[in-house]
Amino acid sequence: MTGDAVLTQAVDPGSDRPVYKQIADHLRDAIARRLAEGEQLPSEARLMEHYGVARMTIRNALRLLQDEGLVTAEHGRGVYVRARPPVRRLASDRFAQRHRKEGHAAFSVEAAQVGATPQVDMLTVTEGTAPAEIADRLRLAEDAPVVVRSRRYLLDGKPVETAVSYIPADLAKGTPITDPNPGPGGIYARLEEQGHTLERFTEDITARMPTPEEARLLALPPGVPVFRLVRTAYAVDGRAVEVCDTVMAADAYLLSYELPAH
């Protein structure tokens, strides 16, 4: 039967540690030692029988493991050791000018590296105002007009990242930046064509649990946090020309940076 090699231990009802945590410990250990990615755990019924406890106790144990991101439960099928998606490394040179010069946007460069099919989804371009936090980074008044480019990126059909770009309206108006498809090399290439040669970026990274909305958009299982990456692009004249607010499934990314020591 499924995953029976897991059923080896018993709980100590006299212990200080709650029974469901003891069971979670057993299962966590079994996952680390004996079970492969994608392998099925014994069903709740079998675990109840083995440990001699009520259903809720088993479910509490499994919930703990779900929250740690170790397993996913699939309704009607079973509970499985979570398979880690292939990690995409975001290297700090991914916005190098040479890529733009060659007509590649950052995301398509990244996709090509892992041999996946890139796709963009739910793309909207509107004009409006930026949230206070963003307007601040652009050194704009809160009611200053900005072009808002919102989109979702997919690799091989699976959503991996949402991004919202804010560009001061005076930089974007009358350029392909306001088109859904801004052309080869992406909006950074267009900004440079307008004479706003890019000098540097700053990236601010935080991590947290997703909102239900984010979990839906990124098709996130429970127990997976998200990265939020806010990138500000500066032109050679020091002006902030774009802010990009990105949310990514944290289990799918490794962010890599290089720092000088001097």
Add this chain to the structure above:
Amino acid sequence: MTGDAVLTQAVDPGSDRPVYKQIADHLRDAIARRLAEGEQLPSEARLMEHYGVARMTIRNALRLLQDEGLVTAEHGRGVYVRARPPVRRLASDRFAQRHRKEGHAAFSVEAAQVGATPQVDMLTVTEGTAPAEIADRLRLAEDAPVVVRSRRYLLDGKPVETAVSYIPADLAKGTPITDPNPGPGGIYARLEEQGHTLERFTEDITARMPTPEEARLLALPPGVPVFRLVRTAYAVDGRAVEVCDTVMAADAYLLSYELPAH
């Protein structure tokens, strides 16, 4: 009574959406609109009464909010809107040589910036081997001897970060690097004194839910992910001279990097 302003809506039992999710939606909305940080939610008993559901249904709703990091339950006291700890910004210049020259280690510089008292804890220095992943970064054989410096950092008495440094034994032996206190400017200053002038660092960042062990060491409430930051220090001759494996509470940090655009 406590948090009664929250109790304004009813559930729709005929809805497709499970009752506990509807209740979670109500509470999430109330937290965003009406409740301040640290404010108490109505007790489980009051919520049961208001929504007319069983205790487990209320607890499922509250569990969702806990897992999202929005609230923390305190045994015997109540459920409270989680207070975000002050965020510490890790700027990309935090390992600038000038700090070392002035005798400040990176963590004490950071602590001084926010006006907190830094403290180091559970400090151990041993000699052993590095995990494969780390040995690889140091370009060492897996059984090559390394000095392992393990410690926990605290600000104002609260744990914020654990760190394990691996230094090839031939670089560390006979220097203060093998002492619990390596002296002013930290181990990077010592390495430079030994002639290994530092040229650059790479930092690889991932985020995930903490292991129970990590949650304990960092005193993490449920719903808070951790950053894992692996820094490799390279000397001017290109040699990797140290790898530092750091785990941080993600709600307490903002990682900030600067990238050239060329």
Add this chain to the structure above:
DNA sequence: AGTAATAGCTTCTCTAGACGAGTAGAGAGG
């Protein structure tokens, strides 16, 4: 052979209750 119903598994939602354990305030006693 192909299709549709079915049986049997899975997890999901919810109920109703019991006892345990931590907290905090009121009140009694010194």
Add this chain to the structure above:
DNA sequence: CCTCTCTACTCGTCTAGAGAAGCTATTACT
């Protein structure tokens, strides 16, 4: 005034069940 105990309230753990909903493989039928 101080300390202790008691009590009421909080969340934590666990039991025992029920029906719903989703998935899969078998079975029965066309």
